[in-house]
Amino acid sequence: MRQAPSRRTGWIVGGVVAAVVAAGGITAAVASTDGSSGTSAPSTKSADAGFARDMATHHQQAVEMSYIVRDGTKDEEIRRLAYDIAQTQANQRGMLLGWLDLWELPKVPEGAPMEWMGMGDLPPGKDGALMPGMATHTELKDLGKLSGRAAEVRYLQLMIKHHKGGIHMAEGCVDRCEVKVERRLAQGMVDSQESEIELMVDLLKARGAKP
Known part of the structure; x- marks a missing residue:
């Protein structure tokens, strides 16, 4: 039996924050692929570097969307969820960019998005949607025009x-x-975001809407 959305928000927030703090505490240990302080840093074409760059970009949009809705509604549950997503993903983005600094690698992608996943042949992003799941410029603009339940x-x-x-x-x-x-x-991102998706589906149902 699923918990009501209002009860589930709290433990999701707490779990995500704890994961971020734990990961942040060992940031300095990731200068090498074996977790030591050695010189075996990932290469610029590695999955490690590609993920750090692409996810930093992906996270930045989530932060932007979350602050848009936080200013567009007075619903405290949505505002808490949006604030948590914004803070968590901003912190994770900082870690990803910090690791690129430790590895002395560029933060700007050198190839196509998702190339490190073997998806470099994706068609050009539509209206600013660089990677799967990202909103377009038009969708972000339209979101900014809405308020309340909409x-x-x-x-x-x-x-x-x-x-x-x-x-x-x-x-x-x-x-x-x-x-x-x-x-x-x-x-940790997989686990927390899967939980957040379940919560958001419930919040949509409570508003008579579908994903």
Whole structure:
């Protein structure tokens, strides 16, 4: 039996924050592929570097969408969820970019998005949607025009799609990345975002809408 959305928000938030803190505490240990402080840093074409760059971009849009809806609704549950997603993904984005600094690798993708997953032949992004799950510029602009229930529903729909794309990418890192702590962070993203999707589906149902 599923818990009511209002009860589930709290433990999802707490679990995600704990995972971020745990990962952040060992940031300095990921300079090498074996988790030591040695010199075996990932190469710029590695899955580790590709995931860090692409997920940082993916996360940035989630932060943007979350702050748009946080300003567009007075519903406290949606505002809490949006704030948690924004803070969690901003923190994770900081770690990913920090690791690229430790590895002395560029933060700007050198090839096509998702190339490290063997998906470099994806068609050009439609209206700014660079990777699977990302919203288009038009969708973001339209979200910013909405308020109240309409904003809540559209945000939840867009974020479910966004999370599904993020999960696909994180699973790619779990399978391909060599840096242990990065794989651990990626698995944490999969687990937390799957839980958030369940919550968001329930929140949509409570508003008489579908994903």
